[in-house]
Amino acid sequence: MGAMIPYVTDTPDIAIPASLLPADGRFGSGPSKVRPASVEALGAAATTYLGTSHRQKTVKSVVGSLRAGLTELFSLPEGYEVLLGNGGTTCFWDAATFGLIERRSQHLSFGEFSSKFAKAAKDAPHLDDPSVITAEPGTHPTAVADPDVDLYALTHNETSTGVMMEITRPDGAVPPAEGGGLVAVDATSGAGGLRVDPAAFDAYYFAPQKCFGSDGGLWVSLLSPAAVERIEQIHASGRWTPAFLDLHIALENSRLDQTYNTPALATIFLFDDQVRWFNENGGLEFSAGRCDRSAEILYAWADASPFATPFVAKEEERSRVVGTIDFADEVNAATVAAVLRRNGIVDTEPYRKLGRNQLRIAMFPAVDPDDVAALCACINHVVGALAS
Numbered sequence: 001m002g003a004m005i006p007y008v009t010d011t012p013d014i015a016i017p018a019s020l021l022p023a024d025g026r027f028g029s030g031p032s033k034v035r036p037a038s039v040e041a042l043g044a045a046a047t048t049y050l051g052t053s054h055r056q057k058t059v060k061s062v063v064g065s066l067r068a069g070l071t072e073l074f075s076l077p078e079g080y081e082v083l084l085g086n087g088g089t090t091c092f093w094d095a096a097t098f099g100l101i102e103r104r105s106q107h108l109s110f111g112e113f114s115s116k117f118a119k120a121a122k123d124a125p126h127l128d129d130p131s132v133i134t135a136e137p138g139t140h141p142t143a144v145a146d147p148d149v150d151l152y153a154l155t156h157n158e159t160s161t162g163v164m165m166e167i168t169r170p171d172g173a174v175p176p177a178e179g180g181g182l183v184a185v186d187a188t189s190g191a192g193g194l195r196v197d198p199a200a201f202d203a204y205y206f207a208p209q210k211c212f213g214s215d216g217g218l219w220v221s222l223l224s225p226a227a228v229e230r231i232e233q234i235h236a237s238g239r240w241t242p243a244f245l246d247l248h249i250a251l252e253n254s255r256l257d258q259t260y261n262t263p264a265l266a267t268i269f270l271f272d273d274q275v276r277w278f279n280e281n282g283g284l285e286f287s288a289g290r291c292d293r294s295a296e297i298l299y300a301w302a303d304a305s306p307f308a309t310p311f312v313a314k315e316e317e318r319s320r321v322v323g324t325i326d327f328a329d330e331v332n333a334a335t336v337a338a339v340l341r342r343n344g345i346v347d348t349e350p351y352r353k354l355g356r357n358q359l360r361i362a363m364f365p366a367v368d369p370d371d372v373a374a375l376c377a378c379i380n381h382v383v384g385a386l387a388s
């Protein structure tokens with residue numbers, strides 16, 4: 001962990017010229033930029049969709065469209081299912097400790113989010129203590145085939161540090177069809193912005209407030225047949241599970257294009273609109289391609305900058321959806337973030353608990369790569385003005 005970041009009391013009065021400003025100033029890592037076109041579409045459905053029953057066809061058809069759209073976006077093979085429920089990713093971790101982990105899990109822990117699922121599994125009284133493989137923030141560990149675990153917990157993109165990892169089954173692991181462990185991936189900030197091969201996972205779960213440009217509060221999990229079988233097995237074993245966290249109940253409801261209890265209809269609508277936008281423009285290649293372009297711009301700028309450096313040392317681990325940029329000691333990143341905020345460019349502050357002199361910049365598909373370029377120019381302007 002780096003030195004404490006001084007608390008900024010007075011934000012310098014620096015006005016960024018309008019010609020430099022991005023068209024949209026939202027660079028937060030979640031909740032993140034929602035496309036105005038999605039909000040307009042929601043407005044158009046104000047009297048026919050919003051405020052109507054989630055058990056009737058109007059809403060169920062949007063849930064159905066969302067499930068079909070995700071199947072298309074991720075090219076899910078036959079037999080894979082799209083589950084959804086209320087409570088966001090944090091809720092899904094608890095649900096997984098009941099419904100996906102049979103006895104013991106292995107976790108790759110390399111930041112705030114990945115450590116939380118490991119803790120949930122450790123705290124669950126009905127599970128054995130998990131195997132936790134850690135790595136320093138700014139890197140990621142590697143999963144190790146282990147016959148004593150029945151679920152490998154990976155994270156596609158560690159949002160707190162800006163580290164991404166390629167999703168593969170652990171080297172030498174027995175496939176789930178032959179009794180090996182399931183691969184469960186927290187893809188909350190990676191899904192929709194990073195490429196993934198569905199053959200490499202059994203549960204790929206996320207929430208819609210990041211790459212899917214919607215609001216929070218919902219979880220989605222893409223499940224392989226082996227994961228569906230695990231849910232059914234645990235259900236049949238009679239393990240007590242709170243209904244709200246019961247993946248078997250979620251499975252039954254999802255198949256009917258509904259959630260166990262009332263969902264936020266606006267969240268589902270915006271989510272579906274974003275998935276349609278991806279699919280209509282070329283699918284995951286389109287959405288991940290936008291993130292690639294933004295990331296190239298951001299890291300090329302940092303590499304060339306006299307005061308900025310990518311925090312993540314290994315190029316292949318540098319996230320294409322959430323960039324973390326360290327600043328030289330003589331530039332106070334918190335002051336830069338505060339000046340940007342004053343100029344309408346928001347949420348570039350770093351993950352608080354990481355405690356580094358850095359900015360964190362989301363490059364989710366909704367963010368225009370041209371706006372990332374504009375942001376870099378704005379940072380140059382602010383740093384120049386602070387030095388003079």
Ligand SMILES: *Cc1c(COP(=O)(O)O)cnc(C)c1O
Nearest residue numbers: 030088089090113159188189207
């Ligand atoms: C944002 C995030 C979460 C938490 O999601 P909630 O929907 O707020 O529970 C979990 N994991 C990762 C990787 C995230 O980026």
